[in-house]
Amino acid sequence: MLIKALGLLGVGQRIIQRSNLCYKVAPPNSSKLVNNKDWLSPSQTINIFNNLQDPNSALQLLDQISQRKDYTPNQSIYSAVLKHLALAKNFDYIDSLMDKIKFERKCRLSDDFFYDVIKVYGNLGGRINKAIYTLFDMPTYKCWPTIKTFNLVLNLLVSNKQFDVIHVVFMKAPHLGVEIDACCLNIVIKGLCHCAKFDAAFDVLNEFDKHNCRPNVRTFSTIMDGLCEHGRVNEALGFLERMKKEEIETDAITFNILIKGLRKQGKFQEGIEILDMMLLRGCEPNPGTYQEVLYCLLDAKSFVEAKEFTGKMIRKNVKPSFEAYKAMLDGFCKDRNVGNVEWVLKQMVRHRFKPRMGMWKQIVECVVPETDFSSFNHFPCK
Structure with a gap:
């Protein structure tokens, strides 16, 4: 079923100092650094690159140093070169570095080194294909990837919406000696939910046991978020009972997803009631929870209740958003509730929000209904 689910994805002068010597970074045909008779230890070599x-x-310098008789390649040296080439975003030279390492075959590299290389290719360079190739090519360097590096590539694919390649990478796990874990399956589920392939995502969820894994709160939050984004909030709510049955503790993020989903469907009261459910389950709300509940109250045009809830948030040191204050002010102005308009304005100033010109017009119109605003356009707005 997991294989079937995956198929549904669609598958100026540079100075180098050592001791009392001062070297210039020389052109490729220079022999000063190569022929210098002073012994150069690995730590001194790394210090040269660090400066x-x-x-x-960096790669040119490595080529020079590697011709010395005292040169002993190690991962720290290669990592120093990689760091500089990544800083310069010189990905062609990184390709050359990897070829050089493979050709020399004088140093065993750890998974951490390849994790950094893949991260540079994928996150910094946007070269996802090169990141995948590096993962697959690790055994030729006599290094086998850990699940951490394997999951990094899967995450890169999801982040870059290359869902059609996820199954290709996933099916390589046994060949790379990678043992699937819950995080890996969560990433696959995330990709399926992005494609709205929920039946396939449910199949993967039901196969955790086959991989000796147990779904966690992130697993369910991912599915519930996907369902809510596609208007299937009732199905998302149903997973709360499954989590309770499987003794998987919910967190604030899970409930925030549900509140937001209910609010989008106009089920404001149900969204507000989620907060009570959280407290009954012993789950502590976070600032995002309070903000979502406040939005429910505002969308329901329950402005007095929203004001009371805002006061509760402030007492808990949770700062309401500018958008929330704006919506509250708009509601009170339309109701010509001058006292509450004043309260909202004071809270905005207290939280260092600056009301905009349109909001000031609303306030003045609320206080002095017959105001002629034509002259406002002549005032500079700072």
Whole structure:
């Protein structure tokens, strides 16, 4: 079923100092650094790279140093070179570095090094295909990926919406010696939910046991968020009971997803009631929870209740958003509730929000209904 589910995805001068010596970063044909007779330890070599001013010259410098008889390659040196090339965003030179490492075959690299390489390719360079290739190519360097690096690539695919490739990478897990974990399955579920392939996502959820894994709160939150985004809030609510039955503790994020989903469907009262459900289950609301409940009250045009709830938020050191204050002010102005308009305005100032010109017009119209606003346009708005 998991394989079937995956198929549904669609599948100026640079100075290098050592001791009392001062080296210039030389052009490729220079032999000063190569022929210098002073012993260069690995730590001193790394220090040279750490003090390098031109990151683009890192690979060139490595080529020079590697010709020395005392050169002993290690992961720290390669990592220093990678850091500089990443800083320069010189991905072609990173390709050359990886080829050089493979050709030399003098150093065993750890999974952490390849994790950094993949992260540079994927997150910094947007070269997702190169990130995947690096993962698959790790065994040729005599290094096998951990689940951490494997999941990094899956996350890159989801973040870049390359859902059609997820199954290709996932099916490589056994060949790479990777044992699937809950995080890996959660990423697959996230990809399926993004594609609205919920039946497939449910199949993956039901296969956790086959991989000796147990779904967690993130698993269910991901599915519930996807369902809510597609208007299937009742189904999302149903997963609360399953979580309770399977003794998976819910968190504030889970409830926030449900409140937001109910609010989008205009079920404001049900969204507000979720807060009571949270407290009954012993789940502590976070600032996002209070904000979502406040939005429910505002959308329901329950402005007096919204004011009272805002006071509760303030007592708990939770700062309402500018948008919430704006909506509350708009509601009280339309009701010509001058006292509450004044209260909202004071709270905005207290929280260092600056009312805009349109809001001031509303306030003045509320206080002095017959005001002629034609002259307002002649005032500069700062």
